[in-house]
């Protein structure tokens with residue numbers, strides 16, 4: 815009798831890579847590219863995350879993802895505003911993929927994986943690490959740099975950089991006129 819509680823094989827062709835992606839960075843893109851080589855189908859699931867008051871709306875972030883990954887045949891970009899496990903269940907995905915950067919991500923990701931396992935034991939969380947040069951790229955820092963008119967070209971796709979520039983300029987004008 816093997817140690818395994820169950821030897822039933824879960825479907826593993828489909829993976830959900832969920833995040834806020836506000837905006838998509840080169841780090842996120844790196845993880846999507848790696849996962850597209852490993853899985854038959856990758857669903858990039860953009861969380862509404864309204865409590866985070868995102869810089870870009872959900873529709874804008876989904877459109878951004880479609881623009882970035884439109885040429886990858888096995889990658890879909892979708893928005894969601896439910897629990898991740900409910901979204902994954904509805905998509906028939908039994909694998910949740912997350913990216914891991916430096917040690918700082920570990921505590922939160924470990925907790926999230928544990929909670930999700932309690933909510934739906936039929937889903938496993940797996941982690942991929944990005945290339946070294948993207949280990950320290952974070953969407954929140956990219957937003958902060960863009961807000962002050964700094965150069966984000968090393969951290970995001972040029973089209974994302976342009977959208978950040980326009981949005982930051984608009985926010986500055988709105989704040990000045992308020």
Ligand code: ADP
Nearest residue numbers: 832833834835836841842912913914944948951
């Ligand atoms: P969330 O709000 O869910 O943390 P993020 O958009 O910040 O959403 O991140 C989505 C996922 O991508 C998380 O697993 C996060 O750890 C990972 N991630 C963020 N930045 C990078 C990066 N530079 N390299 C690899 N993974 C990353």
